């Protein structure tokens with residue numbers, strides 16, 4: 096087999112033929128579904144002269160029939176290979192009829208048409224439609240669709256597709272059909288079909304112009320009681336998009352379907368969103384607060400795609416961030432408006448700085464707009480999604496909301512119904528603002544995380560603060576030279592006497608107390624004048640740019656900012672920086688075999704947090720949370736997982752010992768009695784209470800053990816139960832862990848989403864027996880390698896979150912992951928290529944571990960690989 100070849104952005108060519116209308120007929124049967132397609136095709140106006148052949152994509156299809164304008168083709172008139180169907184000579188405008196047979200039951204890749212729990216469903220983004228029928232499978236071919244679905248009345252009573260149902264009826268042999276019409280031209284990646292024994296929950300929404308929309312959520316019968324939150328979230332999202340972006344829904348029907356086997360979170364198919372059941376189903380007894388919030392965010396995300404993605408779509412897959420970065424920014428803003436804005440920012444940034452920074456520093460680093468790929472499904476990454484969202488956020492901050500909104504209005508108006516590029520989007524922003532965004536464009540083309548070294552001093556005599564900023568982006572694979580970027584730095588100067596933000600004057604211009612300065616050169620010098628007291632700078636407020644910013648803060652300065660910074664995000668960040676400094680010392684002590692001593696400044700900072708009344712409990716809970724092991728690791732030149740784990744545990748236990756009574760008081764003060772609701776105030780109370788409990792359990796305080804057991808047994812809601820179970824399972828006492836696991840596992844054996852949690856809790860425990868437990872759990876009847884949620888819950892969670900055990904010195908953790916990757920490479924290449932990530936980060940570890948990790952990667956490379964796994968492994972070993 097020859098090595099898969101990359102596709103390049105600069106090779107883009109418009110399609111030779113476009114499809115104006117697509118008629119599909121599905122005759123469903125688990126192992127032999129027949130798909131008939133009639134494509135209304137016409138040659139591209141610019142390619143009339145050359146009369147190119149018609150080349151359609153198609154994979155895993157058996158062609159049964161082909162005709163042009165009603166004429167069956169002869170053998171020599173067309174050619175079929177594993178990836179394409181070519182018709183050598185075609186007219187300028189014609190009808191192409193094909194019929195193919197496909198095998199949904201054998202489809203374990205979950206791309207194209209497949210079966211999940213006996214229900215037919217599709218996943219077409221990015222290139223799944225070519226597994227359904229022969230088609231120009233590219234996003235710049237947009238057509239209206241008319242789809243007829245035929246199936247057994249008994250096994251598939253519900254037949255869904257995009258748009259509106261226009262006809263239904265009975266057929267011989269106990270079969271029936273429904274015909275759907277979608278009037279909005281769309282690329283085939285937005286096509287969807289669902290057929291199964293489903294039940295619906297229905298609601299209505301009246302749009303801003305007074306149109307009535309029917310909302311439906313389709314689920315299996317046993318999940319009918321888990322749709323309320325998704326429905327409420329959908330309605331909130333619809334209202335928010337009208338109020339915030341002026342975007343109205345454009346069909347009479349909007350459907351969501353929950354499926355158990357799904358590679359990603361959810362998919363924005365026009366009018367028929369398909370969701371991983373984990374991203375839509377909630378119930379207070381089965382889903383945590385975090386899960387409720389995730390559902391709200393994903394429902395909104397997919398809904399927002401109706402404009403940012405569907406009405407205006409991507410010209411090619413290099414532009415993926417055009418829809419994803421923008422839509423993530425939109426869903427983040429929605430969540431910030433609906434819940435606690437600072438907490439949303441803290442959560443997003445702490446995730447971003449851990450996972451996206453690691454991606455940017457690793458072998459698969461790529462720009463927000465990549466310029467080449469082998470397998471597009473490998474590019475649904477944190478860089479495309481989250482860094483893409485940060486780039487859009489910077490545009491919003493540079494332009495200000497109102498001008499930015501003018502830019503989005505222009506974008507939607509100008510490009511409605513078209514497939515466009517990132518330049519088209521940024522051009523709208525440039526037009527409405529008059530800003531020169533040429534240097535800003537490098538954010539899209541340059542990979543790697545910019546590093547900013549900041550230095551400052553206060554000139555007492557002149558009352559001036561001098562700030563120097565220097566930027567540098569480290570080289571990334573294939574990109575050695577980096578250009579300076581246009582970086583917005585939001586900042587304040589906090590007076591050390593007053594604890595207040597000082598008025599900022601720069602170059603004689605008054606900027607208020609909180610301002611954005613622009614770093615555009617490699618190095619820039621800023622002088623703030625007219626200051627009456629020495630300040631501590633609060634830099635990069637709200638994480639105003641996706642960069643690493645270093646500043647030589649004294650620990651006293653950080654403790655000061657933690658108390659006084661007016662920016663909630665930076666207050667939290669000051670605490671994180673302070674904790675990191677203390678952790679650095681302890682990591683060094685651990686490595687040198689020196690006794691560990693706790694920094695009293697951290698203890699005192701925590702004491703102040705715990706004893707000062709706070710009006711924002713959600714932020715407080717975040718501030719009391721220590722940086723994760725993964726984030727600490729990001730700060731180390733060479734990652735020593737054991738030292739990090741030991742240091743973090745030491746800090747946690749020291750705080751728990753020193754502040755035992757304070758934590759206990761916080762626990763007791765925040766035990767809300769009200770019936771469960773996924774509302775910000777309640778969520779804040781629960782997280783604060785549960786953070787306190789986790790400190791107390793870190794020292795296995797007797798009273799805390801009793802409280803944890805009570806909380807577990809009381810079973811008020813999954814947030815409290817899951818926290819309690821996790822604390823018991825992660826404690827040193829198997830006499831606490833095992834009985835609780837048994838009770839929980841038996842109680843929820845029937846609920847796959849709860850069993851996912853049961854798996855994850857066990858494989859995150861720090862005890863060294865965890866790998867043996869994991870192997871045992873892989874044999875559990877509820878586990879299956881064919882179900883991506885199970886793979887993520889058990890294997891993914893272990894490899895990415897149980898750092899001490901995944902990185903066991905004997906390499907057994909690596910070996911297990913490699914074995915799973917090799918098996919999944921055949922079953923589900925997309926998941927295989929994702930789950931491998933922790934192994935690709937070998938450069939970050941000591942030499943022994945590097946060797947072990949590389950040898951597992953090499954073992955994988957020796958297999959016959961899917962393009963997905965091939966691309967990742969090649970990059971990791973390059």
Ligand code: PHE
Nearest residue numbers: 220221359361362363397475
């Ligand atoms: N487009 C989906 C989203 O962002 C993600 C997705 C990609 C789902 C590919 C399935 C396959 O919401």
Ligand code: ZN
Nearest residue numbers: 396400419422
């Ligand atoms: Zn998306």
